[in-house]
Amino acid sequence: xxxxxxxxxxxxxxxxxxxxxxxxxxxxxxxxxxxxxxxxxxxxxxxxxxxxxxxxxxxxxxxxxxxxxxxxxxxxxxxxxxxxxxxxxxxxxxxxxxxxxxxxxxxxxxxxxxxxxxxxxxxxxxxxxxxxxxxxxxxxxxxxxxxxxxxxxxxxxxxxxxxxxxxxxxxxxxxxxxxxxxxxxxxxxxxxxxxxxxxxxxxxxxxxxxxxxxxxxxxxxxxxxxxxxxxxxxxxxxxxxxxxxxxxxxxxxxxxxxxxxxxxxxxxxxxxxxxxxxxxxxxxxxxxxxxxxxxxxxxxxxxxxxxxxxxxxxxxxxxxxxxxxxxxxxxxxxxxxxxxxxxxxxxxxxxxxxxxxxxxxx
Amino acid sequence: xxxxxxxxxxxxxxxxxxxxxxxxxxxxxxxxxxxxxxxxxxxxxxxxxxxxxxxxxxxxxxxxxxxxxxxxxxxxxxxxxxxxxxxxxxxxxxxxxxxxxxxxxxxxxxxxxxxxxxxxxxxxxxxxxxxxxxxxxxxxxxxxxxxxxxxxxxxxxxxxxxxxxxxxxxxxxxxxxxxxxxxxxxxxxxxxxxxxxxxxxxxxxxxxxxxxxxxxxxxxxxxxxxxxxxxxxxxxxxxxxxxxxxxxxxxxxxxxxxxxxxxxxxxxxxxxxxxxxxxxxxxxxxxxxxxxxxxxxxxxxxxxxxxxxxxxxxxxxxxxxxxxxxxxxxxxxxxxxxxxxxxxxxxxxxxxxxxxxxxxxxxxxxxxxxxxxxxxxxxxxxxxxxxxxxxxxxxxxxxxxxxxxxxxxxxxxxxxxxxxxxxxxxxxxxxxxxxxxxxxxxxxxxxxxxxxxxxxxxxxxxxxxxxxxxxxxxxxxxxxxxxxxxxxxxxxxxxxxxxxxxxxxxxxxxxxxxxxxxxxxxxxxxxxxxxxxxxxxxxxxxx
Numbered sequence: 018x019x020x021x022x023x024x025x026x027x028x029x030x031x032x033x034x035x036x037x038x039x040x041x042x043x044x045x046x047x048x049x050x051x052x053x054x055x056x057x058x059x060x061x062x063x064x065x066x067x068x069x070x071x072x073x074x075x076x077x078x079x080x081x082x083x084x085x086x087x088x089x090x091x092x093x094x095x096x097x098x099x100x101x102x103x104x105x106x107x108x109x110x111x112x113x114x115x116x117x118x119x120x121x122x123x124x125x126x127x128x129x130x131x132x133x134x135x136x137x138x139x140x141x142x143x144x145x146x147x148x149x150x151x152x153x154x155x156x157x158x159x160x161x162x163x164x165x166x167x168x169x170x171x172x173x174x175x176x177x178x179x180x181x182x183x184x185x186x187x188x189x190x191x192x193x194x195x196x197x198x199x200x201x202x203x204x205x206x207x208x209x210x211x212x213x214x215x216x217x218x219x220x221x222x223x224x225x226x227x228x229x230x231x232x233x234x235x236x237x238x239x240x241x242x243x244x245x246x247x248x249x250x251x252x253x254x255x256x257x258x259x260x261x262x263x264x265x266x267x268x269x270x271x272x273x274x275x276x277x278x279x280x281x282x283x284x285x286x287x288x289x290x291x292x293x294x295x296x297x298x299x300x301x302x303x304x305x306x307x308x309x310x311x312x313x314x315x316x317x318x319x320x321x322x323x324x325x326x327x328x329x330x331x332x333x334x335x336x337x338x339x340x341x342x343x344x345x346x347x348x349x350x351x352x353x354x355x356x357x358x359x360x361x362x363x364x365x366x367x368x369x370x371x372x373x374x375x376x377x378x379x
Numbered sequence: 380x381x382x383x384x385x386x387x388x389x390x391x392x393x394x395x396x397x398x399x400x401x402x403x404x405x406x407x408x409x410x411x412x413x414x415x416x417x418x419x420x421x422x423x424x425x426x427x428x429x430x431x432x433x434x435x436x437x438x439x440x441x442x443x444x445x446x447x448x449x450x451x452x453x454x455x456x457x458x459x460x461x462x463x464x465x466x467x468x469x470x471x472x473x474x475x476x477x478x479x480x481x482x483x484x485x486x487x488x489x490x491x492x493x494x495x496x497x498x499x500x501x502x503x504x505x506x507x508x509x510x511x512x513x514x515x516x517x518x519x520x521x522x523x524x525x526x527x528x529x530x531x532x533x534x535x536x537x538x539x540x541x542x543x544x545x546x547x548x549x550x551x552x553x554x555x556x557x558x559x560x561x562x563x564x565x566x567x568x569x570x571x572x573x574x575x576x577x578x579x580x581x582x583x584x585x586x587x588x589x590x591x592x593x594x595x596x597x598x599x600x601x602x603x604x605x606x607x608x609x610x611x612x613x614x615x616x617x618x619x620x621x622x623x624x625x626x627x628x629x630x631x632x633x634x635x636x637x638x639x640x641x642x643x644x645x646x647x648x649x650x651x652x653x654x655x656x657x658x659x660x661x662x663x664x665x666x667x668x669x670x671x672x673x674x675x676x677x678x679x680x681x682x683x684x685x686x687x688x689x690x691x692x693x694x695x696x697x698x699x700x701x702x703x704x705x706x707x708x709x710x711x712x713x714x715x716x717x718x719x720x721x722x723x724x725x726x727x728x729x730x731x732x733x734x735x736x737x738x739x740x741x742x743x744x745x746x747x748x749x750x751x752x753x754x755x756x757x758x759x760x761x762x763x764x765x766x767x768x769x770x771x772x773x774x775x776x777x778x779x780x781x782x783x784x785x786x787x788x789x790x791x792x793x794x795x796x797x798x799x800x801x802x803x804x805x806x807x808x809x810x811x812x813x814x815x816x817x818x819x820x821x822x823x824x825x826x827x828x829x830x831x832x833x834x835x836x837x838x839x840x841x842x843x844x845x846x847x848x849x850x851x852x853x854x855x856x857x858x859x860x861x862x863x864x865x866x867x868x869x870x871x872x873x874x875x876x877x878x879x880x881x882x883x884x885x886x887x888x889x890x891x892x893x894x895x896x897x898x899x900x901x902x903x904x905x906x907x908x909x910x911x912x913x914x915x916x917x918x919x920x921x922x
Contacts, residue, residue: 049409049413050413050633052409053409053410053413053414055413055415055633057633058623096482096483101482101483102458102480103458103459103460103479103480105460105461113485114483114485114486114489114658115658115659116658117483117486117658118486118489118490118654118655118656118657118658118659119655119658119659121486121651121654121655121658122651122652122653122654122655122656122658122659123651123655124651125647125648125650125651125654126647126648126651126652126655127651128644128647128651129644129645129646129647129648129649129650129651130644130648131644132640132641132643132644132647133640133641133644133645133648134644135640135644136636136637136638136640136641136643136644137637137641140636140637140640141637142637143632143633143637144623144630144631144632145415145630145631145632145633146415146623146628146629146630147413147414147415147615147628147629148627148628149615149626149627149628149629149747150627204573204574205569205573206569206572206573206576206577207569207572208568208569208571208572208578209568210577213577213578214568214578250674252674260452261550261580261671261672261673263673264554264578264579264580264673265578265579265673267673267674303674304673307558307712307713307714308554308555308558308559308693308714309554309555309557309558309579310551310554310555310676310680311673311674311675311676313674313675313676314678325676325677325678325679325680325779326551326555326676326680327690327693327694328694328778328779328789328790328793329698339698341790341793342694342698342793343693343694343695343696343697343698343713343714343717344698344713345698345699345700345712345713346700372558373557373558373561373562373712373714374561374562374700374710374712374714375561375562375567375568375571375710375712376563376564376565376566376567376568376709376710376711377568377707377709378710379707379708
């Protein structure tokens with residue numbers, strides 16, 4: 018007889034009397050399994066009680082647990098007494114974290130292996146078969162539940178009194194909006210406040226002075242500060258100009274070689290930016306027009322500027338036109354000149370939108 | 380004085396009876412203790428994700444005691460000398476404090492990060508197991524969908540988490556995230572400015588990410604994981620085909636005590652491995668990156684591994700900008716496609732897959748038996764295609780590092796990725812499909828003719844033939860071979876595998892051998908189940 022039919026047959030048999038004193042504990046376990054449609058078809062101790070194998074495995078498991086105790090104690094000792102405070106150079110503190118990880122890891126691994134050995138090797142092996150009752154959907158129950166729910170609908174009488182349903186929906190719709198309103202209303206922020214998406218820190222305040230270009234430490238820059246072929250990251254010389262408050266303002270000031278500068282000027286003139294450069298100096302936004310990373314790797318020989326995030330490459334001598342990679346728009350150029358004191362200033366703000374592209378960018 | 384009798388041995392029994400009187404737990408508890416689980420190593424992959432999640436919760440709670448989610452500018456005066464006196468956000472300063480000035484803080488931080496990486500890795504590998512064995516089929520489509528969502532919610536948890544320290548690397552990631560939101564047509568700038576509270580970076584994003592990372596997203600994860608496990612529990616686990624296993628039963632071990640012990644031990648092992656990694660392997664050394672400054676970045680700025688495929692897709696995307704010449708003009712930037720549309724398509728395709736496959740195979744039955752990947756060549760090939768697609772993208776996410784280490788042109792790497800993305804998936808499909816068919820063929824050959832023995836025999840007419848060891852006794856076939864049906868499980872291919880076929884059930888109370896539902900695969904007619912399964916013998920003649 019196949020086990021399946023045997024199993025089915027077992028469902029039909031009389032349940033055992035579990036109070037029968039002749040039953041062993043395992044008999045009761047099997048009876049319980051039967052009642053859950055489980056057949057324990059194979060049950061076999063892996064080690065016999067009192068054998069050498071059992072004693073050996075017991076020692077192995079105990080050994081694992083003792084290793085855990087040792088490692089955990091070591092963890093505590095290291096945690097408390099090992100020098101942990103950071104010291105520059107070669108201090109013992111370098112080993113603090115590794116030692117903590119090592120002792121904690123060993124402690125946890127040993128307890129894990131101990132439990133695994135206990136479960137896998139010392140406990141009896143078994144094969145049980147449980148019925149899934151797959152495909153035995155209780156059709157009757159389905160009908161009853163379905164009818165009950167339909168009856169509930171009848172009781173409510175929404176069908177007969179459609180006005181109730183409609184008015185309830187009409188009443189609840191604004192309530193849902195009420196729940197969403199504070200969240201949306203609180204979070205929403207007008208993106209074009211103060212024209213912020215189209216201006217940078219170089220925008221001249223009304224009736225004010227032209228903004229100076231400054232270094233990271235805030236000092237203004239003279240043309241002689243940058244050697245030929247060199248470049249410098251510059252910022253608007255305003256309050257908090259060198260900070261993330263003006264994350265769209267960092268600019269790359271490049272001192273081009275003569276021939277490259279001529280090429281750049283010609284390119285500038287082609288697009289009506291004839292007066293954007295000052296001498297052989299040109300300034301481009303450092304914020305990539307693709308995803309906003311600073312495009313900061315300048316290759317002097319080829320006049321290419323590379324953004325390390327997604328490898329967009331811009332040809333500086335051709336108005337910083339993107340020539341490779343995912344960027345689709347040139348880096349905006351800052352019109353610059355030198356003021357009466359000999360420092361670089363921005364003639365005006367950027368005339369193109371700085372930073373990553375968006376829907377309403379003209 | 381008469382002492383009250385106190386029977387210590389009877390106390391637990393009495394207490395248990397008392398509990399049962401009040402809560403009637405005996406029957407449900409028995410059902411739980413008795414529940415049968417099938418056992419296979421590949422069923423433990425999801426557990427790794429679950430256990431990593433527990434470690435994430437434990438270490439994460441520790442970290443919240445010391446982390447300050449604020450972008451207020453402070454001047455660092457902690458013990459890490461190279462950064463002393465540097466202005467930075469409070470978030471970054473407190474992350475440095477966790478690393479240097481909280482005793483044992485660094486090991487906790489690193490364990491948290493490694494556990495997150497392991498969590499995502501286990502989710503992906505578990506998902507591959509589910510996919511390639513067809514475990515997502517009816518009735519488990521819902522759990523497949525929840526699983527796919529878990530990947531994306533885990534992705535968000537990871538991204539919001541590694542953005543919190545506000546270091547140079549994570550700030551760059553945040554910058555890119557803001558650009559991605561900006562790229563959404565029509566509402567992009569509104570979404571970005573609403574989330575960041577104004578123009579990037581604003582002053583509030585870290586505290587918003589913090590509450591998302593420690594409350595909203597973990598809450599969602601806990602909810603999804605609970606439903607996921609609950610469904611596994613009520614729908615009962617799938618099992619591999621094999622002796623005695625049918626679509627209508629579960630063959631395995633009762634949950635308690637052995638199965639539960641093994642789970643507990645496995646949890647400790649996963650926990651231990653994370654502890655070792657957290658202590659011994661450095662991860663995200665934020666003190667080397669410095670505070671986030673919008674103008675500073677370095678090459679080899681890679682996100683965590685599970686984000687790299689999106690970084691790769693962004694790098695490979697050609698600079699295709701769509702301009703709409705209406706009014707002042709509108710733009711759909713190239714960034715929109717690889718970072719918003721692509722993930723959208725991936726979510727849609729992965730969640731819809733069970734239904735698409737059922738429709739394509741016209742198979743609307745319930746399946747509790749797993750399929751070997753070779754028995755569903757089309758699915759396996761589609762999976763290989765997806766894996767190839769993912770690998771090309773992930774490698775492209777590191778293409779600058781590869782270009783640097785192997786002295787390859789960066790632009791060549793980008794082009795290789797672009798071409799690879801188009802060529803590799805179809806190629807993977809074709810190769811996998813052929814491999815599956817070949818493996819199927821070989822299974823049938825072995826069943827029909829026996830195992831190759833490596834013994835070459837010379838025939839009287841001078842031919843050489845290899846001697847095959849038949850798997851079953853002769854049943855009157857002309858060639859003296861018996862015929863065995865394929866039952867969807869491992870066929871022994873080597874002599875020393877004979878008799879080692881799957882988990883052997885010897886039968887303690889009675890032998891259990893029953894044919895199982897044979898999977899239907901293209902190219903082979905459906906195999907009729909036989910009433911009795913042949914005993915797998917040594918092949919020696921027994922007439």
